[in-house]
Amino acid sequence: MRTIVVAGATGNQGGATVEALLAGGWRVRALTRDVGSGRAWALEGQGAQVREADFGRPDTLVRAFDGAYGVFSVQARGKDEVRHGVAVAEAAGRAGVEHLVYTSVGGVDRVRGIPHFDTKWEVEQHILAAGLPYTFLRPSTFMETFAVKGAGIGLSMMAAALGERGTLQMVAARDIGVFARIAFDKRLVGQSLELAGDELTVPRISEIAGVPYRRMPRGLLRLMGREGRMFFWFAESGYQADIAGLRALHPGLLTFGAWREEQRSAR
Secondary structure, eight states, rough: OOOETTTTSHHHHHHHHHHHHHHHTEEEEEEOOOOSSSSHHHHHHHOOOOOOTTOOOOHHHHHTTTOOOOEEOOSSSSHHHHHHHHHHHHHHHHHTOOOOEEETTTTTTOOOOOOHHHHHHHHOOOOOHTOOOEEEEEOOGGGGGGGGHHHHHHHHHHHHHHHTTOOOEEEHHHHHHHHHHHHHHTTTTTTEEEEEEEEEEEEHHHHHHHHOOOOOHHHHHHTTTTGGHHHHHHHHHHOOOOOOHHHHOOOOOHHHHHHHHHHHHHO
């Protein structure tokens, strides 16, 4: 049993990756800044070894990576995203990690000018320049986006850009974890996977999610500046995941309808 270190283990993607790796027989070392938190205790209860580490303290990362075969890396959006992503990559290199799986975003190689795409592209470029053995996972819109408070606002913005017939690709966080495990299982080094499990119109998303929306004027998106650029990009080209090919790798890949039924059943 080789060890995979999951950085960002208490987040949605990190937590899903811990679960998928443990189910696949890997030994998991889950990193968190607060080993006494409820989420940390839950990870330990699943069978992960919980270790304290901080993206802002590279020395803690190097120690946490010592002896590990692989590292799963994901960072929160924000002003420190690039610094933290680079810190994980550099620590992985110093520790001699054999496989770094980094979660980026779909389309990051095809568009510039969207802030949280540009930051992930910068981290990807650093990993490439460092010569690290990598896999880039590039998720599309999270299905979980449509189950949070204020989901109707985001859906209204998407409707403004996509209209009634344009489609949006989506993926469940759980499936990102499964693809991380597949990347390690099959050693997909040097590969990039754009991830989606379904592709639907805004009206269909609204119907399945039970989230009403209003089609706002496109001009409001322009007032958002660079942040609004993403919605126009959805209409111009958007995500381009090969869903059929992904389902061949992961037959249990969730459609939006199947994901929504799971959410209702879990209540």
